[in-house]
Amino acid sequence: MPQLNGGGGDDLGANDEMISFKDEGEQEEKISENVSAERDLDDVKSSLVNESENNSSSSDSEQTERRPQPRPDTESYEKAREYFSEALRRQQDGGFFKSPHYPGYPFLMIPDLASPYLSNGALSPSARTYLQMKWPLLDVPSSAALKDSRSPTPGHLSNKVPVVQHAHMHPLTPLITYSNDHFSPTTPPAHLSPEILDPKTGIPRTPHPSELSPYYPLSPGAVGQIPHPLGWLVPQQGQPMYSIPPGGFRHPYPALAMNASMSSLVSSRFSPHVVPHHPHGLHQTGIPHPAIVSPAIKQEPNGDLSPAAHTKSPGPAKKEDEKKPHIKKPLNAFMLYMKEMRAKVVAECTLKESAAINQILGRRWHSLSREEQAKYYELARKERQLHSQLYPGWSARDNYGKRKKRKRDNKADSTAEDFSARNKKPCVQYLPQEKMIDSPASSHGSMLDSPATPSAALASPAAPAPTHSEQAQPLSLTTKPEPSSSSSSSSTSSSSSSTPPLLSRPIPFTSLHPSLLSPPSPFHQAALHSHHALFQSQPLSLVTKSAD
DNA sequence: AAACCTTTGAAGACA
DNA sequence: TGTCTTCAAAGGTTT
Numbered sequence: 001m002p003q004l005n006g007g008g009g010d011d012l013g014a015n016d017e018m019i020s021f022k023d024e025g026e027q028e029e030k031i032s033e034n035v036s037a038e039r040d041l042d043d044v045k046s047s048l049v050n051e052s053e054n055n056s057s058s059s060d061s062e063q064t065e066r067r068p069q070p071r072p073d074t075e076s077y078e079k080a081r082e083y084f085s086e087a088l089r090r091q092q093d094g095g096f097f098k099s100p101h102y103p104g105y106p107f108l109m110i111p112d113l114a115s116p117y118l119s120n121g122a123l124s125p126s127a128r129t130y131l132q133m134k135w136p137l138l139d140v141p142s143s144a145a146l147k148d149s150r151s152p153t154p155g156h157l158s159n160k161v162p163v164v165q166h167a168h169m170h171p172l173t174p175l176i177t178y179s180n181d182h183f184s185p186t187t188p189p190a191h192l193s194p195e196i197l198d199p200k201t202g203i204p205r206t207p208h209p210s211e212l213s214p215y216y217p218l219s220p221g222a223v224g225q226i227p228h229p230l231g232w233l234v235p236q237q238g239q240p241m242y243s244i245p246p247g248g249f250r251h252p253y254p255a256l257a258m259n260a261s262m263s264s265l266v267s268s269r270f271s272p273h274v275v276p277h278h279p280h281g282l283h284q285t286g287i288p289h290p291a292i293v294s295p296a297i298k299q300e301p302n303g304d305l306s307p308a309a310h311t312k313s314p315g316p317a318k319k320e321d322e323k324k325p326h327i328k329k330p331l332n333a334f335m336l337y338m339k340e341m342r343a344k345v346v347a348e349c350t351l352k353e354s355a356a357i358n359q360i361l362g363r364r365w366h367s368l369s370r371e372e373q374a375k376y377y378e379l380a381r382k383e384r385q386l387h388s389q390l391y392p393g394w395s396a397r398d399n400y401g402k403r404k405k406r407k408r409d410n411k412a413d414s415t416a417e418d419f420s421a422r423n424k425k426p427c428v429q430y431l432p433q434e435k436m437i438d439s440p441a442s443s444h445g446s447m448l449d450s451p452a453t454p455s456a457a458l459a460s461p462a463a464p465a466p467t468h469s470e471q472a473q474p475l476s477l478t479t480k481p482e483p484s485s486s487s488s489s490s491s492t493s494s495s496s497s498s499t500p501p502l503l504s505r506p507i508p509f510t511s512l513h514p515s516l517l518s519p520p521s522p523f524h525q526a527a528l529h530s531h532h533a534l535f536q537s538q539p540l541s542l543v544t545k546s547a548d
Numbered sequence: 549a550a551a552c553c554t555t556t557g558a559a560g561a562c563a
Numbered sequence: 564t565g566t567c568t569t570c571a572a573a574g575g576t577t578t
Binding site for chain 2: 564565566567568569570571572573574575576577578
């Protein structure tokens with residue numbers, strides 16, 4: 001956890017042009033927040049839940065009538081979005097992560113991988129297990145309090161697969177990614193009309209008996225009847241990671257062949273309300289899915305629902321092609337991890353560039369323990385499973401060419417100098433500290449410290465004390481092996497001393513701010529301080545690509 | 549505006 | 564079978 005830096009702000013700031021924290025004051029403030037926030041984490045979570053429950057206290061029908069069903073194109077939607085954005089920020093201030101990239105998109109309607117609720121409304125053990133995997137930071141309720149809030153009568157909505165989430169919103173993120181917007185605990189948005197402000201979170205809420213229960217105290221019987229105001233915020237079991245355009249789904253839900261197993265896999269807990277009424281936007285079942293994204297949509301994050309949005313393409317064929325639904329690949333374990341952790345990394349430093357963030361995340365990924373990674377592998381496996389069941393005929397091949405093909409010569413033909421020149425700046429700006437962490441190339445390190453390899457602990461938070469040898473280890477900044485020579489050169493350059501470092505000079509392991517590598521610890525801080533002088537004077541001339 | 553960058557992993561293509 | 568390529572997310576940067 002973050003530690004008060006005890007005057008280390010200067011030290012941290014010394015190299016802030018590389019990986020800089022925000023100004024010291026903000027940094028310290030953030031740390032303070034986190035320190036106290038962690039202490040109150042449970043309170044925060046319970047407050048969020050309680051508040052949501054309070055809002056759910058009314059009967060289902062009442063709720064449905066009184067609270068406009070959120071739609072992407074309605075005012076209520078905007079309000080809800082702001083509301084939960086605020087809630088996320090508050091919770092974030094309560095010790096989670098901050099990110100300016102996730103505005104707290106409220107919609108999160110996820111199909112169940114398997115009907116997770118027992119007849120009595122309680123979460124099934126498997127559902128809980130999965131839920132816990134998806135939400136490691138949350139206490140998964142033993143009772144079914146997570147039913148989709150907007151499913152007044154889940155039963156009648158069978159086979160609907162509501163998956164509505166922010167285009168960049170990961171199902172895991174709602175409670176672990178947060179806007180980085182400055183939040184004033186004392187000034188909740190006016191539209192929130194808070195009845196009661198939670199003293200700790202400042203989140204508006206109304207008193208409710210269930211407050212006595214920490215997290216999801218809804219009685220089983222109430223589950224499924226009471227819309228959960230945080231329904232889109234609450235993880236749904238089996239929720240896929242597929243994003244949708246902010247404007248909602250506009251494309252058919254192509255391959256939702258609901259077989260028997262599918263019917264059981266995709267439960268009925270979904271509401272059509274969030275589905276924009278678009279004549280061409282939905283499958284006949286009315287089921288949208290975030291995995292379905294058309295190129296046109298991706299290019300128009302504002303979500304223009306007008307047909308004109310699809311008429312940009314010049315030729316009819318191309319146009320038609322663009323209209324074709326694009327079922328995205330299921331996210332792999334690392335992608336899931338990235339989505340979850342990106343906001344945290346972004347919050348911990350001023351890094352914004354995804355390329356740099358991803359490098360950090362790659363490091364962290366390898367620093368994860370086997371068990372930690374296993375969670376994501378399992379999650380990814382389930383995602384693939386769900387994906388394959390949602391789209392039986394889908395193949396990754398279908399998406400070939402969906403992206404503008406990367407210039408072939410980018411990898412094959414580009415010279416090392418090209419890469420060096422191209423990547424030098426980003427590395428100098430953001431990566432040097434990170435790059436020094438452990439083995440040189442992250443991708444190389446991945447080979448050495450494969451997810452299943454305990455040696456990953458080399459850079460693990462559990463082993464925060466970088467040895468001197470580690471610090472002195474020459475670190476190649478090769479981020480990706482060259483197609484041809486990579487396999488050999490990279491693997492050797494990473495760990496063996498036989499390969500000359502691509503980095504112009506060795507950089508101490510601890511040059512990277514610990515928070516960027518792994519969860520900050522006192523030891524990290526101490527190490528950082530002790531080695532500050534080293535990286536402070538590092539002339540960072542980094543070669544990010546192998547010269548060969 | 550679109551591609552690039554960067555990461556890991558899954559899957560497909562190809563030799 | 565092994566290797567290579569593409570794509571998945573993301574958003575600042577570059578072209």
